[in-house]
Amino acid sequence: MLKYISTPVDLQVMSSYTPWSMARDAETTRERILDSAEALFAKRGFDGVTVRQIMSKAGADVALAYYHFKSKRDLFNAALLRRAKTLNELRLAALLEVEERHKEDEVSVEEIIDAFTRPLLDILENDPDEWRDYMALIAQINNSSEWGGELMTRFFDPLVKRFLDAIRRALPGCREEDLFWSYHFLSGALTLTFAETGRLDNLSDGLCRSSDMAAANARMARFIAAGFRELCDPDTKKPTK
């Protein structure tokens, strides 16, 4: 409803015959390029894709890639950045909701982990066509020894630190090293999960599917939270080392 108000305003402002069509076409072109880039980069990596392939899939001229973005690398980064913001917002909202629900009583580790992992798996379950490629891209970058460190740090670390704070409060007395390593294991399990490599399909002879995010969602937080408690809960008998 509300969104229709803004449209006529636009119409008034741009007053020739096809007033809004150009700006919108340009916008959709940019988006189409990003879509194609995202999909192809996800499948074959930065160097496995040519700019011509991207623009062919987007149905646009090669030179347009350099007009809208200034280089192949910048196009790659733009594809990464586009959805990172949305992801961070969803995760933060989930965390705040959990913390709000437990104003005074203590939050369980499992609920925090769930707030960290579920938004990603949910979005993949409900909107796979739009997000699958992006998630696969993230998975690839996270495990790349050349780009993994820097890019992931830039895009996701602020939020990760926020989550670690929450876990620290849920597991008071936890040793810092154990906390960071636990997160590391979480990060690996999560990214492989939404990489959807099909490995699980092969291994289980079709019983499980890598793309079954509902199944992943039902298990991820429990599995990881148990690991966190084992490693980070000072009440556990055996300490690390």
Place this chain on the structure above:
Amino acid sequence: MLKYISTPVDLQVMSSYTPWSMARDAETTRERILDSAEALFAKRGFDGVTVRQIMSKAGADVALAYYHFKSKRDLFNAALLRRAKTLNELRLAALLEVEERHKEDEVSVEEIIDAFTRPLLDILENDPDEWRDYMALIAQINNSSEWGGELMTRFFDPLVKRFLDAIRRALPGCREEDLFWSYHFLSGALTLTFAETGRLDNLSDGLCRSSDMAAANARMARFIAAGFRELCDPDTKKPTK
């Protein structure tokens, strides 16, 4: 140790006319090519590396790549295969040792997981220069949506199934889906760990290092085994779903 003796000998031989040097030179050339390929492929992926770069690093002519291996893709596969065998043997030996130790009494999940993860982390801790690149390569492939499914299946699945059998015996009554998904989480955590992306260094402001395999070894099996028990142990209160 012994193999390092050969290096100075090679230098002598190349400049003189000793007859037996050729066959061995050919062998070391092949190995040198594989070394370079492994290192470069690990850092930049299959398409991020040119055959000329590999051969330049190996100090050999470009055409030699096509003489010893018949194409770039075959060279890539050869680099993968070379160390996969060693890895599988080490892991199987570790598992057999654990099973031998507990002839009649029951084996703990943690010991099985440890037999699966420790050999890789040990080898990386003790012989990092020789194995680091290969491990990073495996990590990249495992999380690649294009190659992950097929290649990992071909090289490692027989051994993985052997481990899953052991875990089934340790956790009787475990549901199959939970078992496979637990392994999936294990696989993700393990591969990210030996990818050594440096991400942990950034996140923890230097407190932890991604390359610290001793630290990883001290925590990995405990963390993962706790997850397995949580998800796969039918004695646990809450079942999946």
Place this chain on the structure above:
DNA sequence: AATATATTTCAACAATTGTTGAATAACTCT
């Protein structure tokens, strides 16, 4: 020593790479 085989070098190939400048079209604003 002569021959056969295995290894290495050299030079080139057609195709493709990322990128750019100039021309053209589409659209906005006055």
Place this chain on the structure above:
DNA sequence: AGAGTTATTCAACAATTGTTGAAATATATT
């Protein structure tokens, strides 16, 4: 309607890509 800006097309560039055939060299076998 005309000037100005933004978006798109076209054609080309130098460099590099994977790959190959033929020649040269080294080693193995007789």
